[in-house]
Amino acid sequence: MPLSLSRRAARTVQSEIRAMSIACEKVKGINLAQGVCDTEVPAPVREGAKQAIDHGINSYTRAEGLAPIRQAIAEKMRRFNGVECDHETEVIVNSGSTGAFYAVCLALLNPGDEVILFEPYYGYHLNTLVAVEAVPLYVTLRAPDWTFNREDLERTVTLRTRAIMLNSPSNPSGKVFTREELEWIANFAKRHDLFVFTDEIYEYFIFEGRHISMATLPGMRERTITMSGYSKTFSITGWRIGYTVCDRRWAQGISYFHDLIYVCAPAPLQIGVAEGIRQLPESFYEEIGKEFIQKRDLLCNTLHEIGLTPSVPNGAYYVLADASILSGTTSREKAMCLLNETGVATVAGSAFYHGNGGENLIRFCFAKTDAELAEACRRLKALPEKLPSEIPSGARDHYR
Ligand SMILES: Cc1ncc(COP(=O)(O)O)c(C=O)c1O
Structure with a gap:
């Protein structure tokens, strides 16, 4: 050869x-x-990271991340997202939400498993699925409101479909899925026994109303894998701090693959983000x-x-x-x-x-x-x- x-x-x-x-x-x-995002990094985030470096937080961390950031994320999930989670077993700090999604796919998908993707989609979602040899199935959102046809989803799903990918607010369309749409997708996922992979990186970038997390809908806690991060919210795209929140049954496998590829998210930067979450007001x-x-x-x-x-x-x-x-x-x-x-x-x-x-x-x-x-x-x-x-x-x- x-x-x-x-x-x-x-x-x-x-x-x-x-x-x-x-x-x-x-x-x-x-x-x-x-x-x-060219906007300024909040002071507590910068100071938190600098102090962490000066205080010697520069080594590998536990695969799931340092306790202060996991605690801060669990508290923020409860307060902002309305999702209860245990910071010891259900929160994983990742190398950005990009690292989160890659580890999630490796832990939860087999080659040949199908995943429904709304298009227009975010390229990394598609390419990550392709990299793990999953099969994307497309459902097109229609301009100008980027609504989806429910029959398209029913027609697309097969016995090999394992998950549906959701990104709300969405890149590139800016669509924010309504509660009614999310409820319909939740029931669809339950009916067909699918995971919902939800990328909520733009959860604070909403121009009307409030963010709704899929994991808060009835019966969705165990099948929803919530991914997000602070690249956008704190303007720190180069820091690579994201996270996954999910049922403990899935968290261990996700953490294993994240460890294998990235070892851990940058240690002092985990502390910077933890300080930002802890100190910044509503x-x-x-x-x-x-x-x-x-x-x-x-x-x-x-x-x-x-x-x-x-x-x-x-x-x-x-x-x-x-x-x-x-x-x-x-x-x-x-x-x-x-x-x-x-x-x-x-x-x-x-x-x-x-x-x-x-x-x-x-x-x-x-x-x-x-x-x-x-x-x-x-x-x-x-x-x-x-x-x-x-x-x-x-x-x-x-x-x-
Ligand atoms: C939908 C979406 N998810 C994830 C990311 C990347 O996030 P992170 O920096 O946390 O990996 C982006 C960045 O553009 C994005 O648009």
């Missing part, structure tokens, strides 16, 4: 988001492609919603004005916009057209669909400082002058 990559590696491609960030760098553009979290609503409105109003009609999100910090007016036949060409004309980088909609459902969409991220977002909007406003005056018929109507 000649030397070669594994079949698994041969299937992987460079992430669309990373490719766009590189293209953006080349033209010194403004990167609204990547979900990197108002800190309420401010996130208020701050991001302003960013959302600034970007969405600009997009409306220039004819890139947005689907206004209810949560998270992304906007999918109708890219019909941009030249190009694929969403990648359209995203490149926008980058070339305005210097603003976005992600091609095709990154979020398995078929061609995203070819008329581009995704903007508004987790940027106010100054940077204002500059991006100023540049975007120049778009209409740069495009041919003839706008393709049907453009601007996509979401009406």
Whole structure:
């Protein structure tokens, strides 16, 4: 046998988001492609980590994470999410929620097991499933509200389906599943005996109402694997602190695989996050919603004005916009057209669909400082002058 990559590696491609960030760098553009939160890290989080380093918390930790952060997460789960959990046996600190999902998949899925994924999906969810040789089954959310057809779910599920993936608030659509939708999915999961893998990383980025955790719905505690983390909430994407909360029956296996791949999340940074959870007042979290609503409105109003009609999100910090007016036949060409004309980088909609459902969409991220977002909007406003005056018929109507 000649030397070669594994079949698994041969299937992987460079992430669309990373490719766009590189293209953006080349033209010194403004990167609204990547979900990197440029806002300030709260002081208790920074100070907590610095003090932990100075006090010698620099070694491997227990596979499940240090006690102070597990206790802080369990307390926060009770207070904010309404989920009771035992910090000793039902909370695992992970290398980001990305590390959480990989360990969850290794512990709970066999090769060939099917997992239902709503599309537009978050690429890492799909690629993680593919990496563990699970089989994704797609159910498409329909714009502009990103609702799903219940019959589509019933048609999709088979005897080999083991889980359904939920991400609310969602990347890239910004959809926040309603209580009624969550209840329907909960009953569906119970009827077909499925796990629900729920990625709640944007739980504090909600512009109306309050976050609902799937694990709080009747009968869902034992089959729900809740994953989240502090990358977004504390603007620490590079720290890699996430967590899993689930029934103790699953926690041990998840912790085993997390240990095998990552050993543990960075020790002093676990303490920084624990201090943040312990010290920051409720108002800190309420401010996130208020701050991001302003960013959302600034970007969405600009997009409306220039004819890139947005689907206004209810949560998270992304906007999918109708890219019909941009030249190009694929969403990648359209995203490149926008980058070339305005210097603003976005992600091609095709990154979020398995078929061609995203070819008329581009995704903007508004987790940027106010100054940077204002500059991006100023540049975007120049778009209409740069495009041919003839706008393709049907453009601007996509979401009406
Ligand atoms: C839906 C979703 N889940 C998880 C992540 C990554 O989270 P973490 O930094 O905790 O791995 C992201 C980042 O963009 C995301 O959008």
